[in-house]
Amino acid sequence: MARPKAPTFDLQRAAILAAAAGLFARHGFHHASMAELAAACGVSKPLLYHYYRDKAHILFDIADSYMDKLSAIVAEVGREHLAPKAHLRTLILRFMQEYQHSQAQHMVLVQDVKFLAEREREQILDKERLVVDAFARAIGALQPRLRRKELRVPLAMLLFGMLNWSFTWLRADGPLSYEDMATVATEVFLHGVSAAQLQEA
Amino acid sequence: MARPKAPTFDLQRAAILAAAAGLFARHGFHHASMAELAAACGVSKPLLYHYYRDKAHILFDIADSYMDKLSAIVAEVGREHLAPKAHLRTLILRFMQEYQHSQAQHMVLVQDVKFLAEREREQILDKERLVVDAFARAIGALQPRLRRKELRVPLAMLLFGMLNWSFTWLRADGPLSYEDMATVATEVFLHGVSAAQLQEA
């Protein structure tokens, strides 16, 4: 019989994950060492390998659990059955609120997922595609007269660009809050999409 | 008297720079080795050190020369003295055309500049700030009635988000060209900014 997990097992893993996300975000995956991570967690280096098979698995778990959080937000907002404009507005606001508390995880997702092996990388990319598709459908619902349906995904990517690029410049302690930014991005995008002559583009 | 540089010196440096940008973009700065770079250039590893003091200096030169190119585009477009809308439209188009041919350089700029020492990193960031300010001014000229002037830089960052995020998903051989993307982003942004009630935001 397998010995049951210690009750603190999941807590320890979560602590390692959070510390690793910070280190990977600051130093990059390859430049952040396992010894450094162990020190940050206050445990020995070999003990890390009790919780995670190897360094890549820690990276995978950061990206995977973060994508699960974003997917959960998409599902929650979907269950509210909002009108098209309110739906997209709410998606944007909830994502920016999540981003504010997950800056390290987001940087790891953007910068380090490419270092995963094909199989694990594809798992993450599949989850990303589902989220992008949800935004693309929300944009499609907004503009039923949008003639070129193939523009829905590119428009979603433009929107993600506005939101995700905030990681390079928006500071939680700056004059502009994440909520302010969500409002401005929402206004620009909603008015931009409806006013632009994309029917002819 | 110092012996003059070999006539091929600058050509060799340019070849090293291009190969390094590709490797750094694909593998990340720390995971790309000097041996690998030397092999890609068809020279011995010690010879690399004839052209560049160390690995960090190669990274600096990629980012610095790329920022000079972007700054030159800003200056060129400025000399055309276009009307506000045409000015911003042209800036966006020229940047996307440059991006199409500099995907590796751009990824290095975004992902690896943080590994430079304080002093060199600040030099790059200074040049980035000048380009952002030029876009912010172009946006301000577009909207003289924009009450909250402090929104000009955030709006410029939203625009850069749309443009720069294209590196994560836009393919040169895909159905949507960089020029198409420039058009769509321009339409969304121009209409979005002018229609949004940012005076009250």
Place this chain on the structure above:
DNA sequence: CCTACCGATCGGTAGG
């Protein structure tokens, strides 16, 4: 759960 290590590979430089 630690100290003590390994196979390998890193960035950078020696002599000639």
Place this chain on the structure above:
DNA sequence: CCTACCGATCGGTAGG
């Protein structure tokens, strides 16, 4: 005494 360039190997450190 400079440059341009080679084969071989340096001291240190990475992940495990």
